[in-house]
Amino acid sequence: MHSALLAIDLFFVIEKLVLIVGIVTMSLVIAMYETYAERKVAAFIQDRRGPNRAGPFGLLQPLADGLKLFMKEEIIPNTSNRFLFILGPCLAMLAAMMTSAVIPWGGKLNVMGREVNLQIADINIGILYVFGVVSMGVYGIMIGGWASNNKFSLMAALRGASQVISYELPMGLSLIALLMLTGSLKMSEIVAQQIDSWWNVVYQPLGFFIFLVCAFAECNRTPFDLPEAENELNFGYHQEYSSMKLGFYLFAEYINMFISSVIMATLFFGGYDIPFFNDAAHADWGNWLVALQAVSLLGKVALFIFLFMWVRWTIPRFRYDQLMNLGWKGLIPLSLINMIVTAAIVLLKANHWKF
Amino acid sequence: MDITQVLFYALSAMALGSAIMVVISRNPVHSVLWLIITFFAISGHYILMNAQFLGIVNLIVYAGAIMVLFLFVIMLMNLNAETEPQKNKWLKLAGVVAGGCLLLVLVAALKQAEVKGKIAMLGTGDIGLIRNLGKALFTDYVVPFEISSVLFLSAMVGAVVIGKK
Incomplete structure (x- = not known):
């Protein structure tokens, strides 16, 4: 009775459910192995071996870490609010997972005569949705820091929130310049344009650089990891957290890193476009081509994740006033100039290069 | 329903x-x-x-x-x-x-x-889709749009001036 009442296409629901479960699982597994990769990369840069005891090459290390976090004693301090204390890490995790909904992971699969788009939701406002969810991520930090009832946590949470808000501005401004070129907010459309011509990074090198710096700041990664500056703030906003709730905060950071790498690859590096390869000419490969495209996207993402780690283990942390100066006095004017120059060129081109 | x-x-x-x-x-x-x-x-x-x-x-x-x-x-x-201070009856x-x-x-x-x-x-x-909204804002309603953006700019300048004190 209900399906007739609500008029829902059952296959559609199943398709989307499978996609959501698949993408969430993939994000979690990749984030898990990011922790392993981070330790290996750090070890390589510092001329050490890194984790090598659990399993071959230490490959089971993330599982061991997860098990350790789950088995630890869970301490909830006498907080001003128990519910908010638990809500904090949940929100951080939720916001981190939700962003992946609008990302096109590949072309159209052909499953039993049905065209399955490798994208959970191809909405009109794709990239703005990402922004909306990212701005929700602040609440995980703020609520957790406040509910800890600890002044160091609160200070760290406020720092983190103001950092994220400050760096959202140049990020948005650099995106505006990109959107002037694409003329669409749809993620699938942005990728399709890049498949046909050059990647956006060719047209927007400065925009990409600003976006990259802001992505580092949004993920609270070194050199912008001031919310976790342990020499000033003990341990940061998650000081009172223990067990898996702490794990959620740390894990959310790795998921954020993965998702922001995906977004950078999608917006500036052609998304699932396979470099030096004419995708359209090999449409007869069918599902294999789609699989190759997804692998190509994940390859680009892996490079970005490596970049994140490389920077973390190379560059020291900023001081807080330096961070704010860079954001407000460095990146915002730079992205404004980028936006105006791009707008002028787009206008000139529309006018056939006549003033 | x-x-x-x-x-x-x-x-x-x-x-x-x-x-x-x-x-x-x-x-x-x-x-x-x-x-x-x-x-x-x-x-x-x-x-x-x-x-x-x-x-x-x-x-x-x-x-x-x-x-x-x-x-x-x-x-x-x-x-x-x-x-919290108790208010007068x-x-x-x-x-x-x-x-x-x-x-x-x-x-x-x-x-x-x-x-x-x-x-x-x-x-x-x-009408709420971004393309239509942008067209409406920048053709039919361009003057109110510009005036409100000037208002925002002056508010921003005001905030900076107050913040510098």
């Missing part, structure tokens, strides 16, 4: 319920968090009306930025229910009278309005 109507009633209940919680919460931080839920419900209404751009901008600007600043201030002021009475008057005015105004002819188009209409 199709799915749009179900969503409409669920979102309305959510918006009204959380708006009431904003007012009756003892803790100001809880009030702010309820207000964020209200914004989410309102954004849901925008999306039901196919105004996706408005919905997401409502989230980014109000729930994502302005409410964060509210939270900043409230968290740093360390307001508690215990330290006559002040409370004056508040009730003023609120009642506002209710009367609103009811009287809404009674006259032609509500029946102005039911929002649910799930149809594409």
